[in-house]
Amino acid sequence: MGKSDLPAYEQVKAWIKQHIGSGQWKPGDPVPSEAALMQQFGISRMTVNRALRELAAEGLVTRIQGSGTRVAQLHRISSRLTIRDIHEEVVERGHVHTTRVIRAEREKAGAEVAISLGLRAGATVFHTVLIHMENGVPIQYEDRYVNPSAAPEYLDTDFNQTSPTLHLLRHAPLTEASYSIEACLPSALEAKELAIKRTEPCLVMMRRTVSGAHVASIARLIYPGTRYSFAGQFQA
Amino acid sequence: MGKSDLPAYEQVKAWIKQHIGSGQWKPGDPVPSEAALMQQFGISRMTVNRALRELAAEGLVTRIQGSGTRVAQLHRISSRLTIRDIHEEVVERGHVHTTRVIRAEREKAGAEVAISLGLRAGATVFHTVLIHMENGVPIQYEDRYVNPSAAPEYLDTDFNQTSPTLHLLRHAPLTEASYSIEACLPSALEAKELAIKRTEPCLVMMRRTVSGAHVASIARLIYPGTRYSFAGQFQA
DNA sequence: CAGTGGTCTAGACCACCGA
DNA sequence: CGGTGGTCTAGACCACTGG
Known part of the structure; x- marks a missing residue:
């Protein structure tokens, strides 16, 4: 309970981010597969997939089809440089x-x-x-x-x-x-x-x-x- | 044919981007609803949803639950300034x-x-x-x-x-x-x-x-x- | 080959907005 | 109230990787 009002995919993202942020998972380490996360969280694959896809888009993990998902090598510090009027x-x-x-x-x-x-x-x-x-x-x-x-x-x-x-x-x-x-x-x-x-x-x-x-x-x-x-x- | 080897959600994104980029749809104009795009492209709602969600993440459109999707007011020019090793x-x-x-x-x-x-x-x-x-x-x-x-x-x-x-x-x-x-x-x-x-x-x-x-x-x-x-x- | 991610479907329930 | 998007499911087929 507690944070159970968050969408499921956000909970998965938060869980993974915590492991990366705390240093338990180091760059290059494998992240549990979609199948494993389905079981662990008891949710469908599409939901797990969304969580991992968004983490990849944020640059926190790297995904390779056929190979797996890993913690990104360098948590590149990147931010949006917005060019405005x-x-x-x-x-x-x-x-x-x-x-x-x-x-x-x-x-x-x-x-x-x-x-x-x-x-x-x-x-x-x-x-x-x-x-x-x-x-x-x-x-x-x-x-x-x-x-x-x-x-x-x-x-x-x-x-x-x-x-x-x-x-x-x-x-x-x-x-x-x-x-x-x-x-x-x-x-x-x-x-x-x-x-x-x-x-x-x-x-x-x-x-x-x-x-x-x-x-x-x-x-x-x-x-x-x-x-x-x-x-x-x-x-x- | 032609670009039919692209994933369906990418085709939807490309179609919408083209309308925005060419000026046919101006900032504030409504974008077709998920239901309309489902019919038009003959694809499922999840796929349409992904296309629109990604466009929203890129800042091209604004989505409001219950209201609809619209072309974003200012196509903010922003890019990731990446700070690297x-x-x-x-x-x-x-x-x-x-x-x-x-x-x-x-x-x-x-x-x-x-x-x-x-x-x-x-x-x-x-x-x-x-x-x-x-x-x-x-x-x-x-x-x-x-x-x-x-x-x-x-x-x-x-x-x-x-x-x-x-x-x-x-x-x-x-x-x-x-x-x-x-x-x-x-x-x-x-x-x-x-x-x-x-x-x-x-x-x-x-x-x-x-x-x-x-x-x-x-x-x-x-x-x-x-x-x-x-x-x-x-x-x- | 088995395991992985990439994509897609056809439903579903809900919260929200506007009339 | 009907229409919208937000989320989720339980399947499916495929392309790719690795041993």
Whole structure:
């Protein structure tokens, strides 16, 4: 009794997690088979299967058809790094988000940009540069190229009302994205617009989003190191 | 035919994803009920249920018991940022991982460290500082404090064989972790050990891991900005 | 070969929501 | 109240692994 109000598959998951978490079962050790767990808990195989399948999806166990289920080698510490609309993020902190548009225009794509967007060099692309501020303090310099095929009305947006990210999420449903995070020093222009020294290190996120058949956008997001950090947590 | 070799639940998922991805179904729109999908695909409810449950787990749809399934409001862009053992990571790239131990000793905890580890000030803690190298090039400066209650044998480890992360994963099963990533300039010592200039920006990850009742370890990991980046990708 | 997991079915009971 | 999703069962067939 006690926790008997939990669904059966959750009870199985909890039981297994406890054995792994307490160190009784070490990485590489076998986990009881579905048949064994059926008997032990007196439940059907589908229910046991769901428990094990979800544990596998969480990365706690490894399953190999024909071989068995084992405790995963490294309990990889992983957490969801969620990339969100910065407007939403700032407002959620109870702060005021404002935007200063530095540039918003049509451009002929240079070679590098064209390749990244999957266009031919010289094709027309949208280019925006803007500063996001939290309570008046600049926290992000956003330099973005947008594929007109993916979001034809992009430049009609009032970026003070609707952030580029939000517009794109609404008009070019996301199917794929990739990013990288690096550290670097700001350019003279970036430092000026962010109101920081050129020697202040920044986090730079390069992000590329795909919507259906098109690369929708490539963005370079620069955050002053002293005013922003990516954070996350994880629980077994 | 064609894709008929895919499991039925995957076909249902693909069909729904296509409607969402193409924009035919917009955020907030209802997704056909389990009963409707059963009929349409001629499959059992459990199979339909699995498809919808997985889509919900991926954040593409929202399900409310008694109400129905709808397309999720914002297709949140999120991906798993996986924190891995650096040794494993380097070896996977086909490179050679070596370690230089700068410091490995017992210490009286200062106030800040003690608080972070959940100990009283002056308690004994383990303190290690080491450099991780990939093909001989320094890529990470690791400054770590370990709670002796969580991993009593920590200092007996041969860190040239077993990285601190690996030792901790093995001896102090992870139950919780949190991290943050920032940009900053290295200290004089850090710059010297990493063989970089003091003006070269670095990525700094602060990580705190919990094992059962104890805070197991707090680590400050410093990566030269030009030699390392965090990257990831995700697919709807 | 026996044992494993991967998938699927055709039912079932329940809690919940909205009209 | 009818429709929804949440959970569960007792079978089944298959593909794969290992000895």
